[in-house]
Amino acid sequence: MEPIPQVATLQDVALAAGVSKATASRVLSGAGRVSEAAVTSVREAAGRLGYRPNVFARALRSTTTQTTGMVVPRIGNPFFAELIEAVEDALVDVDQHLFLADSHDSVSTEAGRIASMLDRRVDGLIVVPVDHLRSAPAIRAAHAVVPVVQVDRSVDAPLGDFVGTDNAAGIRLILDHLVEQGCRDITLVSGDASTSVGLTRHQAFDAAVRRFGGVHSGEPQLGDFTIEFGREAVRRIIGAGRRLPEALVCGSDVIALGAMRELRELGVAVPGDILVTGFDGIHFSEIAEPALTTLRQPLREVADEAIRLLTTRLANGRGAPRHLQVSPKLIVRSSSQRP
Amino acid sequence: MEPIPQVATLQDVALAAGVSKATASRVLSGAGRVSEAAVTSVREAAGRLGYRPNVFARALRSTTTQTTGMVVPRIGNPFFAELIEAVEDALVDVDQHLFLADSHDSVSTEAGRIASMLDRRVDGLIVVPVDHLRSAPAIRAAHAVVPVVQVDRSVDAPLGDFVGTDNAAGIRLILDHLVEQGCRDITLVSGDASTSVGLTRHQAFDAAVRRFGGVHSGEPQLGDFTIEFGREAVRRIIGAGRRLPEALVCGSDVIALGAMRELRELGVAVPGDILVTGFDGIHFSEIAEPALTTLRQPLREVADEAIRLLTTRLANGRGAPRHLQVSPKLIVRSSSQRP
């Protein structure tokens, strides 16, 4: 396999501008002192020849690739899709490109994807870990080589930086609201302890329930952050034949949407017979019927912080891991208001 | 900026295996004749040293990068998010990695993203064009350099391969169904003529309406494929004060979901007062209330075909552009059934 010939190389530009490759390089990459004349002629020549630097030659020589890697559990999950969009937006502002991979909720796939990001010498890595324990080795390996920022979820070990939502505060906002609505019997439907958010939201829920004297919670339903699990949880709760709780606090909008669907199919009215809340604030929470009360995560802010952490790391190197939390905002809609 | 030192280079492996770089390369990249002994020792040494080939050095020398580029109008749009997921899945099977970019529904952003894909020497490019006319130049430029396949939408000029849904057949399925439900007054709410799908679905709609003798359609509402436009269209239709149509045929599920939301807020019952249909078959169409009748696009199939087209091109080079259409499947749900 022959190398693909390049339209115009730095050599061509240098020749056309009547300078050396080195000078041309200095002009184009903006480093080092160069004369006005050189700048003008090189710029002109580069433009005329339609010169595009060879990314690989550059990467082979330098330490940067202008590329940020991102690994998420599942692209099709609307929450992650919206997060990806926010990151892509934020990346444009710092002139970085996005290398994206999907770990399919599998720790081993995730490890492979992270390894391939490292092979591609990404300048930084944004990862939403699949599992708060078993994702650690791959992330640790990455962390040894490149700045890593975990977003939304994190692994247990203190590895690199993190930016996510203040889950405990969020859950408290939800509980306050529900109690205010007169609920005393509230059940949690959320992700299980395999992810940090599942764990934290569960703990926060228990703590918040304990804080309110008269409130009690049924058996929490813990599983995946999927529509299907939301449905399944409802079937389990209703199948158990016990009295219906007054409210369902769901660990994500996706779960809540699935739960509401199943409730409707089983003839249970929301918010008539039971209140439901979500978490994340995805676009669809607003157009669901009934519109879903949720906690909006400021994704653009999260994305901006993630990029900022990455670039700071790149500039300043090591240092204690930083843990940033943004505050979710309670959006009260029909699903949680007594008719 | 110093080059980042590599953990183990081919040189190291060769040394450890007691062969030359050339032989080591031949073993590892599987090209050329090599002795059993060489294979064993090189493999062993590579494994022991944790050798990972340098992607950039390889790309600099060879013609392939194991990377496929994908440019979509908006990642956050659930239809595209699901498409991206399907493509990512399909790519794994052919050992390719994904370079993803968002064109933000802007032709100029799209051109920039495509150019940067070319800079990165992607082996192939998958693009969902923003505009069926103005996206052509950038796609043509790409097509001159690398296999390009347009997915879902296409530009007017015959550039590279295409794989998408048979929109006309889809619209016909919808119309047949609606007429069967007794509808005679049907309005289209869809994307405008700036995209090929907007155009095709509109034309197909007009043609199908003409085919049925007694059916007439109100003024079609054309705009973006967004939730917001779905709402806006409904406001316009109702604000016009004319008699409500019997059904709304929406050009995408996202539009339909927005439209249903607005109808509800305005006190119009679906399917009691008006029927609504979507297009695409995104996950949320199923859990909407009422569940949305839609046309399911077989995304995994589309993705597989796209990859197949790309790899065939890569192997066989030029040739007449191929235009593949997959058949959407009508999924009838509550939103289009007279109570």
Next chain:
DNA sequence: GTGAAAGCGCTAACAA
């Protein structure tokens, strides 16, 4: 079957 050597396009010493 194997090795030596050239070179992909670029950046960064080091001289001048």
Next chain:
DNA sequence: TTGTTAGCGCTTTCAC
């Protein structure tokens, strides 16, 4: 300020 030179790590002739 500029040019010369030396590689970054790899694949691929071309001899042997």
